[in-house]
Amino acid sequence: MSNRDSDDATVEGLFEPRGLNKPRGRASRADGWVGGRADTWFGHYRENPASRAGADARRMATDETYAAAVAGTLRERDAASEEDGDAELTIEPLSPGIGAIIYGVDMANPTARHVKRIWNALMERKVVFFRDQGHITRDEHIAFGKRFADVGFAYGRQRALAANNSPPDHPEVLRLYADEAHPFAAANWHSDVTWSNRPPLGSILLSRKSPPVGGDTIFVDCYALWDSLSPVLKTFLEGRTAAHGRAGHDEAEHPICRTHPVTGKCALYINPTFTNSIRGMAPADSARLLAQLYAKMYSTPEHTCRFRWRDGSVAMWDNRSCQHYAVSDFWPHERRMERVTLVDPSAEDEVPFWEDASGKRHYSMLLTSQEAIDTPLGYS
Ligand SMILES: O=C(O)CCC(=O)C(=O)O
Ligand SMILES: [Fe+2]
Numbered sequence: 001m002s003n004r005d006s007d008d009a010t011v012e013g014l015f016e017p018r019g020l021n022k023p024r025g026r027a028s029r030a031d032g033w034v035g036g037r038a039d040t041w042f043g044h045y046r047e048n049p050a051s052r053a054g055a056d057a058r059r060m061a062t063d064e065t066y067a068a069a070v071a072g073t074l075r076e077r078d079a080a081s082e083e084d085g086d087a088e089l090t091i092e093p094l095s096p097g098i099g100a101i102i103y104g105v106d107m108a109n110p111t112a113r114h115v116k117r118i119w120n121a122l123m124e125r126k127v128v129f130f131r132d133q134g135h136i137t138r139d140e141h142i143a144f145g146k147r148f149a150d151v152g153f154a155y156g157r158q159r160a161l162a163a164n165n166s167p168p169d170h171p172e173v174l175r176l177y178a179d180e181a182h183p184f185a186a187a188n189w190h191s192d193v194t195w196s197n198r199p200p201l202g203s204i205l206l207s208r209k210s211p212p213v214g215g216d217t218i219f220v221d222c223y224a225l226w227d228s229l230s231p232v233l234k235t236f237l238e239g240r241t242a243a244h245g246r247a248g249h250d251e252a253e254h255p256i257c258r259t260h261p262v263t264g265k266c267a268l269y270i271n272p273t274f275t276n277s278i279r280g281m282a283p284a285d286s287a288r289l290l291a292q293l294y295a296k297m298y299s300t301p302e303h304t305c306r307f308r309w310r311d312g313s314v315a316m317w318d319n320r321s322c323q324h325y326a327v328s329d330f331w332p333h334e335r336r337m338e339r340v341t342l343v344d345p346s347a348e349d350e351v352p353f354w355e356d357a358s359g360k361r362h363y364s365m366l367l368t369s370q371e372a373i374d375t376p377l378g379y380s
Contacts, residue, residue, distance in 0.1 A: 099305030134312025185328035190273035195245030214330030222267035255354035
């Protein structure tokens with residue numbers, strides 16, 4: 001693979017076999033701990049500490065002082081995140097890169113300071129969790145969501161779907177209930193509602209009843225997924241779009257590198273649940289590249305955290321920077337979840353976009369009518 005770092009790689013070149021478990025080049029700090037992976041391909045670059053620090057991996061490999069500074073930053077960050085500096089809250093990372101459990105919050109009565117701190121933690125950690133919130137009512141659940149953004153219907157903007165799984169008096173609440181007679185879990189990797197051009201900003205999922213074992217939810221950091229692609233693949237994908245949804249029904253075209261409206265970072269924004277194809281590629285090439293990307297995205301535990309539910313536990317995720325997967329291993333037990341869905345009050349930020357080097361935003365597009373998107377067929 002001589003053209004590894006050049007800009008002229010062909011699509012075919014991206015898939016040349018690289019051989020299994022062969023050492024490639026000089027191992028360096030910047031390569032982190034990833035070696036000997038059987039699934040390594042050209043698009044797998046580095047699950048490296050640099051990506052977690054937002055640092056320059058190449059410079060780390062050659063500049064020891066710089067690498068030491070990056071190490072210092074990470075040490076400090078991991079230590080600092082254990083304590084908030086605000087005696088009321090404790091923030092405990094669930095993994096180095098994604099997820100944190102926040103203690104000291106009563107969701108029925110959060111202070112303004114709590115709200116600010118939770119929001120900042122959410123932007124940094126992509127998903128945050130709370131324990132022991134089973135006492136909150138549905139109204140309090142909704143009110144908590146309104147402290148951060150607008151609260152939408154069960155799937156965000158789509159009123160038509162709300163009736164399916166919402167209590168009649170609370171169309172904002174989505175019930176995700178499973179038991180022996182009704183097995184159900186969203187056991188597929190996804191970001192919510194990417195068949196719409198206005199997917200939700202995030203969700204706040206509360207466990208009303210958890211199984212005694214199983215039914216965890218896994219989250220993956222989509223910034224890290226983007227960061228750890230090879231430079232050639234990033235260049236190839238940047239500015240490209242993919243179609244999501246069901247053709248002719250509810251379909252939207254989104255940037256593959258989605259710029260986050262708050263952090264400005266790029267998240268890898270495709271998922272095997274809703275994404276159909278990469279625009280501008282032959283169908284076979286698109287299918288192959290998506291398959292390779294998914295293999296990469298969902299086989300990197302370094303970029304994930306896994307949350308074990310208890311009654312009253314809560315997950316609050318940023319739907320723009322992470323994806324999730326509910327593990328369907330808990331049958332025949334009961335698992336009763338209730339979700340409040342956040343939508344972005346800013347019309348400019350709500351629609352996904354990729355921001356190019358000149359600061360211009362390239363927005364997602366509808367592939368069907370707005371009406372079709374807003375009255376979809378329903379997803380089970
Ligand atoms: O049940 C879960 O853990 C997650 C369900 C889900 O995908 C969602 O609420 O968007
Ligand atoms: Fe979901």
